[in-house]
Amino acid sequence: MDYPDSRGIAAGAQSAISAGRGGWWGDYRLTLGEAGRWRVGSTDIIVTRTEKEWRVSHDETGLPDALPDFSVEIPYGGNLSPVRFKRYCFIETNENLRLLPALADRFVVTRPFTPFYVLPNQEATIFASSPLWAVFWSLNPLRRMDEFPIIRPSDTWFGPSPMEGEFCYASRTNCFLSPEDLTLRSHRALTPVRIINHASDSLLLERINLPVTNLSLFAAPDGSLWTEQIVFERRSGSLSADIRIMEGPAAYAHGAELVCGPRERMEKNMMVKALSSIFG
Amino acid sequence: MDEIIARLIAFTRSDLAVNIFKALILVIIGFAVSRLVSASIMRAVRRYLDAQQGMLLRKVIYYLLLSLFVVSALREMGFSLGALLGAAGVFTVAIGFASQTSASNLISGIFLIGERSFQIGDFIKVEDTTGEVLSIDLLSVKLRTLDNLHVRIPNETMIKSEVTNLTKFPIRRVDLKVGVAYKEDIGKVRRVLLSVADKNPLCLEEPKPRFYFLGFGDSSLDLQFSVWVKKENFLDLRTSMHEEIKAAFDREGIEIPFPHLSIYTGSVTEPMPIAIINKKKMTEMVEDEQTLPQGGENTL
Numbered sequence: 001m002d003y004p005d006s007r008g009i010a011a012g013a014q015s016a017i018s019a020g021r022g023g024w025w026g027d028y029r030l031t032l033g034e035a036g037r038w039r040v041g042s043t044d045i046i047v048t049r050t051e052k053e054w055r056v057s058h059d060e061t062g063l064p065d066a067l068p069d070f071s072v073e074i075p076y077g078g079n080l081s082p083v084r085f086k087r088y089c090f091i092e093t094n095e096n097l098r099l100l101p102a103l104a105d106r107f108v109v110t111r112p113f114t115p116f117y118v119l120p121n122q123e124a125t126i127f128a129s130s131p132l133w134a135v136f137w138s139l140n141p142l143r144r145m146d147e148f149p150i151i152r153p154s155d156t157w158f159g160p161s162p163m164e165g166e167f168c169y170a171s172r173t174n175c176f177l178s179p180e181d182l183t184l185r186s187h188r189a190l191t192p193v194r195i196i197n198h199a200s201d202s203l204l205l206e207r208i209n210l211p212v213t214n215l216s217l218f219a220a221p222d223g224s225l226w227t228e229q230i231v232f233e234r235r236s237g238s239l240s241a242d243i244r245i246m247e248g249p250a251a252y253a254h255g256a257e258l259v260c261g262p263r264e265r266m267e268k269n270m271m272v273k274a275l276s277s278i279f280g
Numbered sequence: 281m282d283e284i285i286a287r288l289i290a291f292t293r294s295d296l297a298v299n300i301f302k303a304l305i306l307v308i309i310g311f312a313v314s315r316l317v318s319a320s321i322m323r324a325v326r327r328y329l330d331a332q333q334g335m336l337l338r339k340v341i342y343y344l345l346l347s348l349f350v351v352s353a354l355r356e357m358g359f360s361l362g363a364l365l366g367a368a369g370v371f372t373v374a375i376g377f378a379s380q381t382s383a384s385n386l387i388s389g390i391f392l393i394g395e396r397s398f399q400i401g402d403f404i405k406v407e408d409t410t411g412e413v414l415s416i417d418l419l420s421v422k423l424r425t426l427d428n429l430h431v432r433i434p435n436e437t438m439i440k441s442e443v444t445n446l447t448k449f450p451i452r453r454v455d456l457k458v459g460v461a462y463k464e465d466i467g468k469v470r471r472v473l474l475s476v477a478d479k480n481p482l483c484l485e486e487p488k489p490r491f492y493f494l495g496f497g498d499s500s501l502d503l504q505f506s507v508w509v510k511k512e513n514f515l516d517l518r519t520s521m522h523e524e525i526k527a528a529f530d531r532e533g534i535e536i537p538f539p540h541l542s543i544y545t546g547s548v549t550e551p552m553p554i555a556i557i558n559k560k561k562m563t564e565m566v567e568d569e570q571t572l573p574q575g576g577e578n579t580l
Contacts, residue, residue, distance in 0.1 A: 165450075
């Protein structure tokens with residue numbers, strides 16, 4: 001998985017990204033003393049530029065998550081939220097600002113709302129969504145300022161016992177089998193997960209551990225955000241499964257462009273893991 | 281005065297003075313070499329040992345090397361090593377009798393270090409003291425309490441007491457005791473509590489929150505709501521959950537009763553008479569009561 005100028009989470013920050021291409025991310029200009037507001041989902045992000053500092057605040061408004069679920073307002077005349085208000089100092093600020101989406105900084109464990117089985121020698125491709133982070137960069141010089149989850153997901157524990165396991169973020173999925181059924185949310189990324197069951201017994205998906213820190217983020221022209229496709233292949237008579245991360249954006253995201261590289265690179269393109277470490 | 285100076289000059293030229301000087305140099309070199317060697321070995325093996333084992337190894341190497349230099353220095357000063365060891369044996373017996381507590385602490389310390397039930401940096405609870413382990417020494421364990429007090433607990437006490445390690449495992453359970461009024465719908469209370477846990481991002485989704493009906497209390501239905509949290513967020517979650525439960529109960533009209541007492545006069549007796557009176561009349565009655573002789577008629 002080598003993308004041009006792909007360097008982890010900074011991948012998208014290296015090249016110019018046009019704002020307003022169906023989404024809330026991109027390059028923006030703020031003149032001295034000007035503020036901008038990005039409403040993504042139910043979260044308000046407000047950025048103000050002064051001579052020597054950028055001020056960033058974000059707060060969940062609690063407003064209903066209506067569609068379209070984002071808006072950008074520059075200049076913005078309101079005030080900074082007193083909650084989660086941070087200041088980033090420079091010798092002299094530059095007018096250019098880059099706002100990018102990124103995937104979560106831990107794996108995401110997604111649980112189907114209803115029990116979901118993949119029968120013997122059958123396969124299914126489900127669409128799981130995961131929460132997004134907002135990353136602010138100052139341009140000239142390129143410096144990362146702030147990073148936070150747009151809507152803070154719940155923590156969860158994934159492991160065989162309370163003594164052994166790892167921290168992840170929790171998510172829920174409807175396990176939709178067709179992309180037409182999906183509601184596109186600007187604060188969530190979609191991952192097609194193909195599950196192939198070669199075993200002679202059914203595979204119950206109680207939960208799926210999505211390795212989002214190993215995935216890249218791509219933006220489709222319609223503003224939807226996609227990752228690569230993940231393939232879980234359960235072999236016959238085995239308690240383990242092969243995991244493959246397919247190269248490039250998922251085929252469902254026509255014309256998608258890379259906006260953010262993976263936080264951690266996988267050593268190999270394919271891994272073998274115990275079923276319990278994937279599906280709980 | 282001249283005589284004293286002359287004697288001092290003669291002493292400095294004597295063999296004894298030269299030997300004492302050599303011994304002193306040996307001890308000084310011993311301090312430096314022991315420190316240097318123990319630190320170098322520590323750096324080399326640091327990745328293979330935890331903080332406590334590292335500290336123990338460093339101390340053993342340091343004192344072993346230093347004792348070798350001290351013995352050499354004593355020999356330089358003319359002490360016979362055999363006689364010295366004999367004297368040391370007698371001395372050890374005497375010291376042993378005199379310092380049984382210290383010896384007990386020392387042996388307990390070795391067991392504590394070997395057992396590894398806690399390490400430096402862990403939060404432990406010993407009897408009524410809770411704090412972060414600063415060091416596990418041969419005689420005592422040093423703790424820093426949450427209010428920043430330094431507490432020294434003898435190893436013998438540690439061995440004999442129940443020690444709870446609060447940070448051994450990555451996640452902890454928070455048990456929230458909740459009481460609701462008898463009139464409340466338990467199913468609704470359960471749904472509200474689960475919803476509060478679901479909305480709190482610090483509350484782990486798995487292991488799942490658990491709801492327990494503890495029993496019928498004096499004034500309330502006694503419930504326990506148990507949620508899991510990252511060990512670092514324990515206090516934050518406990519506080520935020522209590523706040524959010526109170527807010528959710530207020531919003532949903534669920535009553536949290538305070539302890540109250542019902543006076544019942546028995547099924548065969550007449551109901552207790554209750555008179556509703558206004559404030560002015562009440563004041564008059566209190567004044568009247570104050571003027572009544574002892575053993576007068578009760579008005580309420």
